[in-house]
Amino acid sequence: MEKGKRIETAKTNSALYSLVEALRDKSLKITDERLSILDVLVKQTKPITIKELHQITGKQGCDLATIYRLFNLLEKHKLIQRTDFGDGIARFELLTADRAHHHHIICIYCSTVVKVDECFIESIQEEIANRSGFKSITHKLEFFGICPRCQKKE
Ligand SMILES: [Zn+2]
Ligand SMILES: [Zn+2]
Structure with missing residues (x-):
């Protein structure tokens, strides 16, 4: 094209x-x-x-x-x-704007990925910045568990 x-x-x-x-x-x-x-x-x-x-x-x-x-x-x-x-x-x-920073929860059996919109880390991050003197701090965090569908198969 x-x-x-x-x-x-x-x-x-x-x-x-x-x-x-x-x-x-x-x-x-x-x-x-x-x-x-x-x-x-x-x-x-x-x-x-x-x-x-x-x-x-x-x-x-x-x-x-x-x-x-x-x-x-x-x-x-x-x-x-x-x-x-x-x-x-x-x-x-x-x-991008409509997909701001977020986390995921992943099923350990079937690898289904679900988006977790909340981020509870940002406030802790500020605290860490204050205490350590670091700046531009980022973090990586993913949650793992068993999804509702796989729970039924257990
Ligand atoms: Zn699953
Ligand atoms: Zn986060």
Whole structure:
């Protein structure tokens, strides 16, 4: 697809458009490859691995290096959040206005992922900052348990 047209299409998809705007704000280049990656990212309802993303966007000509480079940039600019569900595989999720910082609870049996909107850590974080003198503190926290469906099978 011709470039101008792609960006035009992005305007009709508000989630993708605001993400593109966020990249522009940070003076990051918007290429066709990046646009197809971002398009897949905004459609995800749970964190995605680089491998899964590559399986989808590879067909559109995005190579792994392009995905890694873009993810590094997005992470640096706090536009995506990296999570690890304890299996050592990094998963990524967008952190745009409508998807602010949050946590997950993961079923230890079926790996179902549910979003936890509340974050109780921010106030503790402030306290830690005050006591330690550190600044720009972040945290990673995931919850694990047995989902209602798996409880019935127990
Ligand atoms: Zn389960
Ligand atoms: Zn939190």
